Amino acid sequence: MLPLTPPGGSLITLIGAPGSGKSTFAAHYPDSWRVCLDTYRRLATDSEADQTGTGVAAQIQDLLVDARLNRGLITLVDSTNLAVPVRAGLVARARYWQRPALAVLFDVPLDIAQTQNRARSRVVPEHVVRDLHQQLPTPELLETEGFAAVHRVSDLALPARS
Structure with missing residues (x-):
């Protein structure tokens, strides 16, 4: 069972600090659904952490989002999306593209995000995790921004990953 069953053609935007579980959540879905800024940054620069590649990575992400939404395919955007x-x-x-935009807010406590971040292969500096965690929007703000539905990850039942 998937943590969230989106309508066909949906754009699912994952929103949260590094280490909050976005990529783990995304792994519950078909890989073809996932567009990930880190992946495109790595392809452009050989490093997910190289922020100089973010511009081109964002262009690639936008092209893929448009291609998938144009075809009515579910698209899951796996990046912080805090701005x-x-x-x-x-x-x-x-x-x-006349598709529903859904938000999944990773409202995990800062200490959990930092602990999970330290266990990752690419560790983001703790002060960056803290600063980004402080930018978490409220569900109400996300609704005013135009998301058709906002789901808190803390409210979703996450199945064990196999």
Whole structure:
């Protein structure tokens, strides 16, 4: 059973700090659904952490989001998505293609995100995790931004990963 069963053609935007479980959540879904800024940054620069590749990685992500939404395919955006302009761009893309935009808010406590971050292969500096965690929007804000539905990860039943 999937933690969230989205309507066909949906844009699912994962929103949360590094280490909050976004990629683990995304792994419950078909790999073809997932667009991931870290992956495209690594392909452009040989390093997921190389922030100089973010611009080109974002262009690749946008192209893939448009290609999938145009075809009515479910698209899951796996990146922090904490900046308001980034979320606005995703909601605008969903509207353009007349697809529902869903948000999954990773409202995990900071100490859990930091613990999980330390266990990852690519550890983000703790001060960065803390700063990004402070940018978490409220569900109410996400609704005003145009998301058709907002789900808190703390409310979703997450199956064990096989």
